[in-house]
Amino acid sequence: MEIIESLQWRYATKKFDNTRILPEEKVNILIKAFNLTATSYGLQPLKLVVLKNKELQKELTAHSWNQQQVADASHVFVICIEKTVGETYITKYFDHVKAIRNTPEEILKPFREQLIDSFKTKEADEIANWAAKQAYLAMGNLLTVCATEKIDACPMEGFIPEKYDQILELSKRGLTSVLVLPVGYRAEDDMFATLKKVRRTIDETVIVL
8 A cells, every 4th residue: 555655645746845955866766767667669769858957947947837846846857759760769779679688680670670661651740749658658657656755746748848948959969858847845835735635536437347
């Protein structure tokens, strides 16, 4: 039941204590959890930008519909997707598989070629939509780990990706921002911390056949 209690404890933090900073070991746990997130085909079309620069955080707040969590959080995680996932990217992934697992080429080749052929038929928007779904998987994973580590967090779609991309110079890295996750510690006077969690009943959300 410990994980359920942790999930009951978490909420979308509305006000962070801007005097408290996450220890490096906690940040590293989240970074490793991000990297271990399950993704489609194992391709990991994602990168995580970790912000701990208060000036940058303040600047980005104006492009986050003035949500103060971005400025006050200990760190801000920006989950990004790769702009280009094609033959070069896929081949590099399979080369990595071969190096890590020593998998024979005759086993890897059919799947690699299948994926390359599949992605060649997809439009850029379709690939971006697929990659964005992987970003949401990462966000969900990070929220669960935050709960178990008693790290407060606020998942955010409410920001202007184009402005984030510009300020963080993400295009130079072949990336575009998809989701934002301020993390840290809740402020003692955040009224939302003590509100009862509102969820539909399990009978309403789960169908057992």
